[in-house]
Amino acid sequence: MTLWGIVALAAITYGSRALALAVLPKPSERIQHLLERVPPPLFAGLAALSLFDEDGVLASAPTLGALCGAILASPFRSLPASLVGGAIGYLIGAVLS
């Protein structure tokens, strides 16, 4: 990778982060209302991608167990609860694998 390639990737990454947060104007109330809906499905999509890799190979049993544990803990709507649920699920997955 060339030096300028790395610099270009840095510019793209920072640019994407700064665009909405610092450059564009504050969204209208209607757009804001729609944007408030985005985070939960976005994070769920990011979590879902961990189920399998680009070749369709399923994640390891501990990882799947951790994900199940976190999902079961989700009604508590608390990050510590998700981490505890995930840890328990990870251990169960490790034992079963």
Place this chain on the structure above:
Amino acid sequence: MPAVSRADARAAIVTGIAPAFAIFVFGTIYGATVGPQVGDDRTLLASVIVFSGALQFATARLLAEGASIPVILVAGALLNIRHVLLGAALRPRIEGSRVRRAALAWFMIDEAAGLALAAERAALVLFVTGAMGYLAWIAGTGLGLYGAELAELEDVADAVFPVLFTGLAAMSVRHRSDAVRTVAAAGITVVVAFVVPAARPILPAAAAAAVSLIGSDR
């Protein structure tokens, strides 16, 4: 803007520990695997100025497959679309001058953005957890370059991100309709990613944007 209390700062640091740990482990793996491929200096430089694990790993994979620089840059732009959505969602919660917001944008990795969206002190949490992630990423990359082997922790690190994202999704659900859209987006992502693996980089953002346009808040 209210002053930052010690309790707020301590809470933000505690919140950032788990993601920072996972980022550190992935940093060592990145340094150890990519360093021999592109050189130590450029590997470390990438971590310092790009600061995006997803993009940096994807770039390394594309380089190994012989992709050209323009292809890598386009893939990078697509992968980063989610930052625009997260930034737009965070924008109403981050006050202050454009310079302040531009500075905070540097730390807007997925984990820090998610934690900030769920926090009362969004700017503080964004800065603290993002800075912890940044230091962890650089430190991990450096240690990986110089021979640290934490591969046995890779399974643990692999599990932290989906757990963290699931927790962040749960914390940011406000209505039943949010929960329905969340499950729908996860389902769409899984199905489309399985059928069209090339779409993986943009899928979470595309699925989230699509389901967000549907229905009312109940």
